[in-house]
Amino acid sequence: MAFSSSLAFPFPSPPSGTFQTRSAGRLRTGATERFLERSSPPPDVVVTRERGKNAKLIAALEKHNIQSLELPLIKHVDGPDTDRLPEVLSNDKFDWIAITSPEAAAVFLRGWKAAGSPKVRVAVVGAGTARVFDEVSQSDDQSLEVAFSPSKAMGKVLASELPRVSESTCKVLYPASAKASREIQEGLSDRGFHVTRLNTYTTVPVEDIEPLTLKLAISAPVVAVASPSALKAWLKLVSKVDCWNNYIACIGETTGSAAKKLGLKSIYYPTTPGLEGDVEHWELVLSSYMVQPLITA
CATH class of the missing domain: 3.40.50.10090 (Rossmann fold)
Structure with a gap:
């Protein structure tokens, strides 16, 4: 290291x-x-x-x-899009869900369960974030798959390495902190991905x-x-x-x-x-x- x-x-x-x-x-x-x-x-x-x-x-x-x-x-509180997450998951299909922190993972899981646990493919930044999904991804249901982690645990690397799963436009849901930069969504957009960002939580002092x-x-x-x-x-x-x-x-x-x-x-x-x-x-x-x-x- x-x-x-x-x-x-x-x-x-x-x-x-x-x-x-x-x-x-x-x-x-x-x-x-x-x-x-x-x-x-x-x-x-x-x-x-x-x-x-x-x-x-x-x-x-x-x-x-x-x-x-x-x-x-700091402490985490709901973001402006917290309540929208279940609706978006229920009404749309995404090729990837991009999760960049343990807190983003925990908030996503709550919204995902509220949406009825639809089938999703998740990309995570880091093993610590991946572990938040262990209980769900290892269950018999198999409706949530942690399928990708970048070679380096950084958002910009995820944006540059996330694989395309179809020849048509790949759709990515990015539930993020309201204070996160636009680095990931812009990096993915530059590669032709269609990114929906939801500010599902934020931090306050x-x-x-x-x-x-x-x-x-x-x-x-x-x-x-x-x-x-x-x-x-x-x-x-x-x-x-x-x-x-x-x-x-x-x-x-x-x-x-x-x-x-x-x-x-x-x-x-x-x-x-x-x-x-x-x-x-x-x-x-x-x-x-x-x-x-x-x-x-």
Whole structure:
């Protein structure tokens, strides 16, 4: 697996006393409240995915004796086309359903079931997204087939590699975040696909962050972000902090590129998002090869 960084690896040594290795008797997975109640040293890394989706990363970091603080930065809410999805699936036929994230997969499954589970062929970006469909795709019904994943877990690669299944115009349904770029639909359209995009969900910043939690998060040397939306939410939180320039660990190239465009310098991300796009594998690699060298530098 390859990694990219705006810094040379290994990272330069941090200021004295910034990082500390942890002894036994540490925070249990996901127990942010107990962490706050204890007089513990500052966390090593802040994990920022939506509530309920940080446990595996926290557990992976714990194996390397790394202290985590859970601080969800965004949450998913219905998009303007959420209610339209079942109707569209019931009234039209598509050659492909293009799904680019676990959240898009979960929202699609709800709409698909509401439509009566019509027969569909799904293209996914990444093994993590594919796993959301495991229970349905492995059932005896066989009405949902996960039939394609691109060679690299990125939307633009899916747009360039998605196979045509007929000589006539191929129809693609693209249920997406309202904040997703037009990269996929434009890439497919340029190749002659007919794309119907539905904005089935969106993300909003988490507003109710306790001041003590935020203070601890700002003190951490590493913040792990899984999307450009989470990155922007973090920058808004630290906008009043002078010269915040700690490390940003991004889940992949898309978020890493967004971090660069926003002017951040201390950025680290995998250029290939894990084996076969497996986000969970990347989380393990992050814990052992990115965060640990920072703490032991």
